[in-house]
Amino acid sequence: MFLEIIQQRNPGLLEAGAFYHQQGKIDPNTYVIDVDAVAENAKIIAQSARKTNIELFFMTKQIGRNPILAHAIKEAGIEKAVAVDPWEAKGLATGGIQIGHAGHLVQIPKNMTESILHLHPSQITVFSYENAAYISDINGAMKKEPQPILLRVISKQDFLYPGQEGGILLENLEAELKRIETLSGVKVIGVTNFPCLQMENGGVEPTINFRTLQQAAELLKNKGYEAPVVNAPSLNTAETLEIIADEGGTQAEPGHALTGTTPLHAAKHQPERPAIAYVSEISHTYDQKSYVYGGGFYARSNVQTALTGENFSEMKQMDVIPNEPGTIDYYGALKGDQATVGNTALFSFRTQIFVTNAQVALIKNTDASPELMGIYDAAGNRLQ
Structure with missing residues (x-):
C-alpha cells in the first residue's frame, strides 16, 4: 500500500532494513521504524495543532507501544x-x-x-x-x-x-x-x-x-x-x-500519521513522511508462489506488493497474495516462484503492531549512516 511512496520519500529506511537483515542483525518478521522521521512527523502535526487550537494525544499501538518512539514524539511537541x-x-x-x-x-x-x-x-x-x-x-x-x-x-x-x-x-x-x-x-x-x-x-x-x-x-x-x-x-x-x-x-x-501511513497518505502527498517498513525473508517456493515468513501481517493492511532480493539496488517487485480471512499468519505469499530462498522481502503497509508477534527494530540516521538503536517486541519491551 505504501511501498512506492516509501521508495520515493524514505528509501534509506528500506535499504537499512535489507542491510541489517542480510547481516543477520534483524530477523524476518521485523518492522523497521525510522525514529527521526517519526519525530519529524510529530513535530509537523504538533505545529498544525497549535495553529488550529486542537489538543493532541498520541497513539502508540500501531508502532508497538515503543517507549523510545513515545519519548521522541513527546520531545517533538505532543x-x-x-x-x-x-x-x-x-x-x-x-x-x-x-x-x-x-x-x-x-x-x-x-x-x-x-x-x-x-x-x-x-x-x-x-x-x-x-x-x-x-x-x-x-x-x-x-x-x-x-x-x-x-x-x-x-x-x-x-x-x-x-x-x-x-x-x-x-x-x-x-x-x-x-x-x-x-x-x-x-x-x-x-x-x-x-x-x-x-x-x-x-x-x-x-x-x-x-x-x-x-x-x-x-x-x-x-x-x-x-x-x-x-x-x-x-x-x-x-x-x-x-x-x-x-x-x-x-x-x-494521531496514530498512523506519525508513520505516514493513513489512507490519506496513500492517496495524495502529505507533509508527514513514511517511516515504517516490514522486513521478512523468502522461506520457500511452492505451486508457483514464493512464501515469506509471517507473524506481522495484518488483515486490514491492504498490502499489495513487495521487494525481494539480496542487494537493495537489485531488488525486484512482486505482487502479494492476500491471506485468506482466518488464516494463521505463519507465512505471506507472493505471486510467482522466481524468488530466491533466503533473500530479503520488504513491505510497507498499515499495521497494528500490538496485535502481532512481530519484532520492532528502531533505526536512526537513515538518510546518512543508518544506526540500529535496538530491537523490541510488539509490546515495547527491549529484546536486544
Whole structure:
C-alpha cells in the first residue's frame, strides 16, 4: 500500500532494513521504524495543532507501544499519550509517558481501575453509567478530586467497527447524563466517538459519527457545560486538524500519521513522511508462489506488493497474495516462484503492531549512516 511512496520519500529506511537483515542483525518478521522521521512527523502535526487550537494525544499501538518512539514524539511537541487499553496505559506510564486519555476504545476493567487512576490520566472515556459509577466509587475511596470523564455517545446510524461496539445512545444521553452527574467521584468534561473522519472521493470528510458528536456536545452546552471537550479520533493528520476544528472538535489523536501511513497518505502527498517498513525473508517456493515468513501481517493492511532480493539496488517487485480471512499468519505469499530462498522481502503497509508477534527494530540516521538503536517486541519491551 505504501511501498512506492516509501521508495520515493524514505528509501534509506528500506535499504537499512535489507542491510541489517542480510547481516543477520534483524530477523524476518521485523518492522523497521525510522525514529527521526517519526519525530519529524510529530513535530509537523504538533505545529498544525497549535495553529488550529486542537489538543493532541498520541497513539502508540500501531508502532508497538515503543517507549523510545513515545519519548521522541513527546520531545517533538505532543506531550501526552492516548492508551487504547489499560495495558497500554500501564506500559507507557512505566516508561515515563503521561497518559492523556484512557478507556477508549477499551474500557477500564473494574479491578484495574485503581491502578489506572494512580496514573492520573487527564480523562477517561466511559461507555455507560455503570462504568462511570465504579470509577467514581474507586476514585472516591482514594480521596482524589473527581476524575474527568468523556462520554462515548453513539447513534443507531453510526458506523462502528466490529468488536468496537458500545456507548451511550444519543437518544438516551440526557437521561444518562443526569444519572452520571449524581456521582461525586467523576466529572463529565465532554464526548467522544470513533471513527470521526473518513476518506471520501479522494478527500477527507466528517463521518456520521462526528455529526452525533456535534449533537451530543450541543446537548451538553444546553445543560450548562460551557466548553465541552469534543474528542474526534481517526484519520488525524496535520492536514485534517483544520477540518476537526471547523467541525467543532477540540481534540485529536494521531496514530498512523506519525508513520505516514493513513489512507490519506496513500492517496495524495502529505507533509508527514513514511517511516515504517516490514522486513521478512523468502522461506520457500511452492505451486508457483514464493512464501515469506509471517507473524506481522495484518488483515486490514491492504498490502499489495513487495521487494525481494539480496542487494537493495537489485531488488525486484512482486505482487502479494492476500491471506485468506482466518488464516494463521505463519507465512505471506507472493505471486510467482522466481524468488530466491533466503533473500530479503520488504513491505510497507498499515499495521497494528500490538496485535502481532512481530519484532520492532528502531533505526536512526537513515538518510546518512543508518544506526540500529535496538530491537523490541510488539509490546515495547527491549529484546536486544
